[in-house]
Amino acid sequence: MSGLVNALVIVAVVALVITRQFRAHAINADRRWWLPPVVLAVVALREPGVLDAHHRVESAVLLAVELLIGLLTGAGWGWTTRVWTAPDDAVWAKSTTASIAVWIVGIALRAGVFALGALRGVHQDSSALLLGLAGTLLVRGAVLAWRARSLGSESGPVPAYGAGSRPAWKESV
Template sequence: MPGLVNALVIAAVAAIVIARQFRARAIDTDRRWWLLPVILAAVALREPGVLDAHHRVESAALLAVELLIGLATGVGWGWTTRIWTAPDGVLWTKSTKASIAVWAVGLALRAGVFALGSALGLHQDSSALMLGLAGTLLVRGVILARRVRSADAVSPPAPAYGADEQPAWKERV
């Protein structure tokens, strides 16, 4: 049953994260963006089935490949996410079509790793997928945090007081 629970957790987290990232939203720099990846990694590592007991070397190699794919997906996602500054100085973010391509390639590579493991007769647990997702989210968060800091450093100065006010409507007589 833990495999089913892990699969449901992975699907729910991925759906929530992906849905949120493809909508424009203000970046909260005080948010603890690293908390969700740490929780996912802790949940994945608590399971004893991360490595196949009969094929430790092969399953460790597949786990390493899964983590590399997750990290690469996080890098690609972090760099393809659009960041801009609104006129009021608030930073906004939204994933792009290139981000969809990064996710599609990452999922295809993960499916290939799973198929390879199945062909080799390895027992594969959902914990490896959860660790890969945690790595993806963590690396993406690091890259976005760095990009936000650099965007903050080069953002234009705030407009003068009253510069953003709209002129009053003229009354018609």
């Protein structure tokens, strides 16, 4: 994929993820929450320009810093998300104002890493940003899945469908 396509994928994923996370949504810790970040990582690693051929060490350090920022942003986002249990024992989540602050700090740090690399003459491909985003989503998903499991009633019995509802009217013959 070209850099423009990667940039469009990054913008689309970020816009989709952020808009979805600021609405309350049910969390299912058993589903494959790790699959979208893994797909993003595979797409990022397929590109040959992840490391600059002329500045391998510097570009590897910048990539490592980008990944660290991504992992920390994901952890911060996961821990600042409000998680609660509904009366039907479903676990729900919604990002908070603190989550916005985590995103702003993460984006500012990533911009700083990019600026530092540009000052040093290191070519940075959008694959590094895509890989950092995959790390963010992976860690956030792991934190939320862990928090959902700790709130859920996995050890107790699961109520049957319709449990707790009022009885139906009896038919008269």
